[in-house]
Amino acid sequence: MTVAIIKSNDPRDVREAVRLLGGMERFVAEEDRVVLKPNICLGKPNSTGVVTNPEVVAEVARMVQEVGGKPVVGESPIYPLKSRSVFPRAGYCDFHDRYGFEIVHFDQEEGVHIQVPEGKRLNHQFIAKRVLQSDKLINLPIAKTHGLTTVSLGLKNIKGVVPGKQKQIVHLAGIDEGIVDLNTAIRSDLTIIDGIIGLEGEFGPPATGQTVNLGVILAADNVVEADSTMARIMGIDPKDILHIQLAADRGLGSLNGIEIRGEPVERVARSFRHYHMPGLLKKFFSDGITRFTTVFQNLNSRIRGTDLIRLRLKLGEMEVTAERCDNCRICLRACPVDAISLNGDVKINRQTCIRCFICAEVCPREVFSRR
Numbered sequence: 121m122t123v124a125i126i127k128s129n130d131p132r133d134v135r136e137a138v139r140l141l142g143g144m145e146r147f148v149a150e151e152d153r154v155v156l157k158p159n160i161c162l163g164k165p166n167s168t169g170v171v172t173n174p175e176v177v178a179e180v181a182r183m184v185q186e187v188g189g190k191p192v193v194g195e196s197p198i199y200p201l202k203s204r205s206v207f208p209r210a211g212y213c214d215f216h217d218r219y220g221f222e223i224v225h226f227d228q229e230e231g232v233h234i235q236v237p238e239g240k241r242l243n244h245q246f247i248a249k250r251v252l253q254s255d256k257l258i259n260l261p262i263a264k265t266h267g268l269t270t271v272s273l274g275l276k277n278i279k280g281v282v283p284g285k286q287k288q289i290v291h292l293a294g295i296d297e298g299i300v301d302l303n304t305a306i307r308s309d310l311t312i313i314d315g316i317i318g319l320e321g322e323f324g325p326p327a328t329g330q331t332v333n334l335g336v337i338l339a340a341d342n343v344v345e346a347d348s349t350m351a352r353i354m355g356i357d358p359k360d361i362l363h364i365q366l367a368a369d370r371g372l373g374s375l376n377g378i379e380i381r382g383e384p385v386e387r388v389a390r391s392f393r394h395y396h397m398p399g400l401l402k403k404f405f406s407d408g409i410t411r412f413t414t415v416f417q418n419l420n421s422r423i424r425g426t427d428l429i430r431l432r433l434k435l436g437e438m439e440v441t442a443e444r445c446d447n448c449r450i451c452l453r454a455c456p457v458d459a460i461s462l463n464g465d466v467k468i469n470r471q472t473c474i475r476c477f478i479c480a481e482v483c484p485r486e487v488f489s490r491r
């Protein structure tokens with residue numbers, strides 16, 4: 121129930137945030153195998169606000185080592201992107217040479233199917249073996265908004281322990297409940313949010329976001345409390361963020377009674393522009409493809425004309441700027457419901473599309489956007 125907030129632009133000040141929580145020795149014991157999980161979802165440098173600052177990650181790895189732990193850094197980027205091409209462009213290619221810590225490509229290593237006993241939508245999931253073999257997990261997201269989940273912080277960052285294509289199952293299950301299910305199986309022992317440079321935007325970073333020089337590092341012993349506090353700093357009520365509220369409802373953390381150490385929220389807060397999807401519609405979209413298809417088809421057969429147009433305006437339509445396309449075909453493999461065709465032109469099947477916005481995240485030429 122404790123969150124530490126530091127106002128700083130210096131990655132080394134992550135030490136102070138962890139010290140305020142009681143020091144790394146509170147979280148890591150001697151000989152512990154510790155996985156550090158930054159957000160390296162795309163091949164963009166930290167200066168874009170898309171990926172966690174490698175200097176923050178390295179400083180945390182040093183702290184783990186100082187208390188006798190054995191740190192490794194690992195991630196699986198957005199499918200179908202490969203870590204071997206994403207890591208170099210995100211500033212992690214020479215992580216081992218520069219800092220002396222191993223970096224693991226979860227999408228290229230072995231994974232294991234596990235049961236998710238507390239899962240509501242996911243009853244099993246494929247997880248990187250290294251994560252399952254570790255004693256501790258330190259969750260290291262960056263502070264950014266997201267077009268579908270409002271924010272992408274610690275709870276959502278856990279999706280990166282799922283290798284490659286298996287991530288799509290989380291979307292198909294219903295992104296918000298799917299994220300919470302994953303977090304019931306893979307617990308974060310310590311969450312540190314890199315808010316030195318953040319990212320804001322309505323449609324959804326990382327496609328079209330703008331950087332925010334927030335200058336904040338936040339550390340917490342509970343991932344829900346880390347996320348809800350960072351959401352408040354970003355000017356967003358955590359109760360309006362479905363996956364955070366669901367996680368609190370399921371007892372993974374609390375939205376109230378959090379003890380803040382260091383800077384008060386009000387002193388570091390700065391409103392992030394974000395897309396706000398009304399609660400009911402968000403729930404509707406979080407209900408997974410099977411239910412979604414049924415519900416949407418029912419709705420589609422019952423509401424026509426202006427009502428349907430109004431509904432679509434609220435949800436946002438995917439817009440395609442086809443002339444930018446260079447036919448790289450990444451989006452074809454990324455779309456979890458095969459809604460994209462590239463026969464001479466980029467087209468989306470709007471009946472099948474579940475507005476997951478993965479195509480917009482992975483397309484290197486910004487062909488997809490929300491209108």
Ligand code: SF4
Nearest residue numbers: 445446448449451483
């Ligand atoms: S739309 Fe984007 S991801 Fe898809 S083929 Fe064209 S450039 Fe590649």
Ligand code: SF4
Nearest residue numbers: 455473474476477479
């Ligand atoms: S076309 Fe629709 S379903 Fe497919 S990736 Fe894009 S937003 Fe998701």
